[in-house]
Amino acid sequence: MISETYSLLVNGNSYQVVDGHPSESLLWVLRERLELSGSKNACEEGECGSCTVLVDGEIVCSCLVLAASAVGREITTIEGLGSEDEISDVQKAFVDAGAVQCGFCTPGLLVAIDQLLNTDPDPDDLTVREAISGNLCRCTGYGRILEAVRIASKNRKAQNQEEQGK
Amino acid sequence: MGVIIAKSVNEACAVLAENPAATVLAGGTDLMVQVNRGTHSLETVLDLSRIPELKKWTMEDNQIILGAGISYTDLTHPQLSAFFPALAQAARTVGSPQIRNAGTLGGNLATASPAGDTIPVLVAMDASMQLKSSTETREVSITEFITGVKANALKPGEIIESIKVPIFKGPQEFLKVGTRNAMVISVVSLALVTDYLERKLRIGVGSVSPVPFRATEAEEFISDKFDWETNRNLSEKVINKFSELVANSTEPIDDHRGTANYRKHAVKVLAKRALERVSAGDIK
Numbered sequence: 001m002i003s004e005t006y007s008l009l010v011n012g013n014s015y016q017v018v019d020g021h022p023s024e025s026l027l028w029v030l031r032e033r034l035e036l037s038g039s040k041n042a043c044e045e046g047e048c049g050s051c052t053v054l055v056d057g058e059i060v061c062s063c064l065v066l067a068a069s070a071v072g073r074e075i076t077t078i079e080g081l082g083s084e085d086e087i088s089d090v091q092k093a094f095v096d097a098g099a100v101q102c103g104f105c106t107p108g109l110l111v112a113i114d115q116l117l118n119t120d121p122d123p124d125d126l127t128v129r130e131a132i133s134g135n136l137c138r139c140t141g142y143g144r145i146l147e148a149v150r151i152a153s154k155n156r157k158a159q160n161q162e163e164q165g166k
Numbered sequence: 167m168g169v170i171i172a173k174s175v176n177e178a179c180a181v182l183a184e185n186p187a188a189t190v191l192a193g194g195t196d197l198m199v200q201v202n203r204g205t206h207s208l209e210t211v212l213d214l215s216r217i218p219e220l221k222k223w224t225m226e227d228n229q230i231i232l233g234a235g236i237s238y239t240d241l242t243h244p245q246l247s248a249f250f251p252a253l254a255q256a257a258r259t260v261g262s263p264q265i266r267n268a269g270t271l272g273g274n275l276a277t278a279s280p281a282g283d284t285i286p287v288l289v290a291m292d293a294s295m296q297l298k299s300s301t302e303t304r305e306v307s308i309t310e311f312i313t314g315v316k317a318n319a320l321k322p323g324e325i326i327e328s329i330k331v332p333i334f335k336g337p338q339e340f341l342k343v344g345t346r347n348a349m350v351i352s353v354v355s356l357a358l359v360t361d362y363l364e365r366k367l368r369i370g371v372g373s374v375s376p377v378p379f380r381a382t383e384a385e386e387f388i389s390d391k392f393d394w395e396t397n398r399n400l401s402e403k404v405i406n407k408f409s410e411l412v413a414n415s416t417e418p419i420d421d422h423r424g425t426a427n428y429r430k431h432a433v434k435v436l437a438k439r440a441l442e443r444v445s446a447g448d449i450k
Contacts, residue, residue: 004169022208022209023201023207023208025198025201044203045202045203046195046198046199046265047349049262049264059267060267060268061264061265063198063202064194064199065194066194066198066208066213068168069169069194069211071171112263112264130263133347133348134263134348135262136349
């Protein structure tokens, strides 16, 4: 049994992984070793997107990232959005639109949508659908999720205009 | 040994020479599926994802040399898609944004799936590949490289360094059949690449045989019939004959994604559609 000790940079914090096995996925290490259980585990084959995280600013399925190969990369999980006291604007938009039913796909969608709006603050409908095409929701049927993106985008635009006006 | 993150091609080759049994990791989108299922336990892993040389592309004469670590997302960027629209179209149909950010061109080729999306395009364009080990660098054509279903010509200690793709003048088209747009493994795929200077239409097909291949008989037929000045006058009869020749060259199987009969039918539809689309644009 080969074991490894290495550190991962998650949401700006450095975590030690002690006695890890080389086969462990980033998703498994996040959930089981680092107790960051916000990223969900469903398919483990990159089909569902519920484990979506950012690695060096790009969305990826954390189940398909070898944990020990992510040393030195900047990892952002759902726990890195918003803060303990205040949820992020995209999270708030999900609440306002009623875009959460069972909630299992929600963390992955939030990470994907937050990243989309960071790069394209005013995406058209097709761009949004493309951006979340790797995140499966089996409850709501996406209507309210798309509505949540529209709300978040509108709020960000209003906030940007306000800040520019100052 | 655990996971070794190589910083250069030479370092990667040296590591592999010392550990020929090491598992090579690129984007992880195929490998990690097997690892998560427990069918592939890792001991020594050579990670190629942080080698800057493998992420670069350069132009040489009338060819582009693509680093094996270039991602599907990279292939869709305008800089590259301008040279290879069909390759960009193929890359764009892979998985989801998450998968396209991680998965690489080199990984698609090393996996050598009959359904690998970039392969029919690269086959149509006669791409070649540079393979490197600590002692040797060699070039093989893409058809020499893919030796069977999920089998490739890599020797122990070798990695794919780059893929050399000629630039062709004229319109291109990639089409794929699946159950939906995102997250789909192709049931049939087809690439049509126009080579205006040589007056040749090149056709690569995927998912309808053990390895993607060029439909040469159909190519010869249509290149001869094609009106290279106005590209307008293709008769229904010629188009049908062309699509039949493409379908006749395939050897599809029945599986859970579709029957052989369906694939024969679908490849005919794709051939016809690709030809019509290529004919609709400016040929030069």
